[in-house]
Amino acid sequence: MQLHQEIQREIDGIFDRIVQIRHDLHANPELSGQEKETRLLIRSILEAEGIPFRTFEEHYGVIAEIVKDPSLPTVAIRGDMDALPMPENSAKPYASKKEGIMHACGHDAHTAVALGCALALNRIKERLPGNVRILFQPAEEVLEGGSSQMIEAGALEGVSAIFGLHVYPYLRTGQIGYKYGVMMAASDTFSFDIYGKTAHGARPHEGIDAVLVTAMAINSLNHIVSRRIDPIHPAVISMGKIEGGNAPNVICDFVTVAGTVRTVNASVREKIPEMMETTLKGICEAMDAKYHFRYEFGPPELKNNDHMVDLLKEAAREVVGEQGLVDLIDPVMGGEDFARYLQQVPGAFFRLGICNEAKGTCIPQHNTRFDVDDDALAIGMKILSLAAIRALKEAHHAT
Secondary structure, three states, rough: OHHHHHHHHHHHHHHHHHHHHHHHHOOOOOOOOOOOHHHHHHHHHHHHHHOOEEEEEEEEEEEEEOOOOOOOOOOEEEEEEOOOOOOOOOOOOOOOOOOEEOOOOOOHHHHHHHOOOOOHHHOHHHHHEEEEEEEOOOOOOOOOOHHHHHHHOOOOOOEEEEEEEEEEEEEEEOOOEOOEEEEEEEEEEEEEEEEEOEEEEEHHHHOOOOHHHHHHHHEEEEHHHHHOOOOOOOOEEEEEEEEOOOOOEOOOEEEEEEEEEEEEHHHHHHHHHHHHHHHHHHHHHOOOEEEEEEEOOOOOOOOEEEEHHHHHHHHHHHOOOOOHHHOOOEOOOOOOOOOOHHHHEEEEEEEEEEEEEEOOOOOOOOOOOOOOOOOHHHHHHHHHHHHHHHHHHHHHHHO
């Protein structure tokens, strides 16, 4: 039996177990940086399978090693683990048991798929053309991103390529989405405070209205994208939070605003903070107000390696056929900290279709009724494993 057939057979053999693991993870979600029980579950499974792994005091990440020969090339597969701070509105038997927390982005599926890859690849490791490292990453949903912690822990040392996926309710189960070049946006956050002067609401001339200044600032900041950035380079500036004021008849003296910036061009990304602060400074000077501006860079734009996308597509054809390959063509403005891995080593990230109307799995992420079609788990495991094998063969021949 050929190696590619053998790995798919192994995955089929553990499919039911991986589905149950996914359901267990879904029922017991944990927030970013709090993935203690998730790590314990991963550890117990790896220990039972005799798969070596490393854990860390600084975070809840796990690095598993499928080692045939340390002198051979190593390829990595990543699965993220964290859930979101939102309630689940589902009648599924495996619905979240934790109030106000749910796997609304599919990271339970990502962890289960990564575990499945580890189990299946370990069972045929003597036939592998190299080694596979499985990264179970914490804290993908927060700005600082667990990928940085994993990289600092040595996750990419000796790695020649890396692959990852994200479930995607906009594609049917049996389809995968690929993208050459930039696939997802850089994701940054900002906040600013406006300081005015309080006064009676009937005597606004005696105060400095922080609400009015903030309104002017928000209006002007929204014009940066439409009038100061080349329209061929997509960008988004969104204000998602605003707080201020104490009473309807009092001129407000303090407002705080927070939001996000998304870009797919590095030079545009670098310019936006200065554009924003220049805008705030000008408005506040004109209105005699003060301001404090903060900007934090998050994950960069996710840029796939073209050759690794080719390898990914070759692997996917074996699983879903040519008809299951969907060229996503345009990038999306969502962020993904897998991008940090791709800054270090060549790799590819793809979208795993999970939409099955009969099962109610076509609901967008970050929705209280979000769920994953379990049938997609086998597809994800097979594509990641086959892509890793292809990359190992290529790296082995190159040495």
